[in-house]
Amino acid sequence: MIISSTEENYLKAIYKLAKIQPKGISTKSIGELLKIKSPTVSDMLKKLSDKKLIKYEKYKGVELTSKGESLALLVIRKHRLWETFLVEKLEFKWDEVHEMAEQLEHIRSKELVNRLDKFLGNPKFDPHGDPIPNNEGKIEIRYDDTLDQIKTNAEVIVVGVKDHTKEFLNYLDKSGIQLGSKLKVVERISYDGSIEIQNSSKKKLHLSAQVIKNIVVKNAN
Amino acid sequence: MIISSTEENYLKAIYKLAKIQPKGISTKSIGELLKIKSPTVSDMLKKLSDKKLIKYEKYKGVELTSKGESLALLVIRKHRLWETFLVEKLEFKWDEVHEMAEQLEHIRSKELVNRLDKFLGNPKFDPHGDPIPNNEGKIEIRYDDTLDQIKTNAEVIVVGVKDHTKEFLNYLDKSGIQLGSKLKVVERISYDGSIEIQNSSKKKLHLSAQVIKNIVVKNAN
DNA sequence: TAAATAGATTAGACAAGTCTAAATAATATA
């Protein structure tokens, strides 16, 4: 069965929404994520349902079938492997790769993605710290905290970001924060939820609530 | 101006046909190359003409404008660079890469193609010996002979192929012929235009007229 | 629980890219 790029994008969107709200993904939320109007989404849901890629009942929301989930995971695998290639091999910065990966993720070839994986040394995470599903669609889910949940004086290492926009990633670059950065929470300002941190070279930095909830960290043991 | 993948394929086809028959490329020949029916081609020619990518007069055939030629060359550049990547980096064989490159050639990013070029060491030729246009669309045209034009006892090196099908490339593989192979023409059989060759390890091989006209060689000095 | 609101679906339209059948133009041939 042939799956179009458009259909792949819907499956990926449903997969992503399901990670936040497992049951009954709404037409509206899919439309918002893909920047497509609801009636268009409605039509596509019928089509994906006919292809047995989703479970769909009118007005009841939608859920991926296991076939649909596998396909979504394959698209995500390709997206993240290509992003890794672009950063590791072609020396792009982490804020530059998403758009290219949005195109590359639709290249059809089982063999290509597996060779690419091998060429990159079977990476487990992409340049934004997101896990790369393996060839069987298995994905390592990491239960790490975001920086806003960290106690004062705790030391942590940056392992990912939740916001992938150019603006956010650029802001982190300018602040000298990247994957692997070691940070210490010096002070929490309860008034606005912001924090004061110190980096490994003792430099202090003030980060807003908005920013720290998008930085994923693990304990620096 | 946005050029769709479909439009890119038409431009590439016209470019390729123009190398054989510079003036007045026919609707029919484009259709045959792209496996698309003539009326569809006719429609597209109007569209490409409106976009000033081709010069087109009804019933008079078609010609690329310089804008159209630049775009065609960019697509060819991308195709050949990706093929080189697939063979050099991902270890695909030369008969396995064309279909993937047909998809990859449409990835939109000026920066990506130039970084890829650099990553590959600015290769001048692709895995089939075809020249890779540079960033300005300049292409090195090589005036090499095909093996059927070589005198008896001359020694040559294989620098390209004219038939890119899996079947032909596979046949060459099985015969131990690849880019860089050194061959000596031992005998020409005038009856059927076939030849007897000797490879660098003195092994003899009989090649049909059909085969040798698709092998591009240069003199082995 | 009845009305208001939000969300979802249906209806009808459009663009891109494709097709077949019919009409027309150009070219070859008798």
Place this chain on the structure above:
DNA sequence: TATATTATTTAGACTTGTCTAATCTATTTA
């Protein structure tokens, strides 16, 4: 040169993916 053949274009239709406007359903709230 008149006719036959071939190539091209026009006409009309279909599919995919999108939209807006209208209608229907579900949920919230007074």
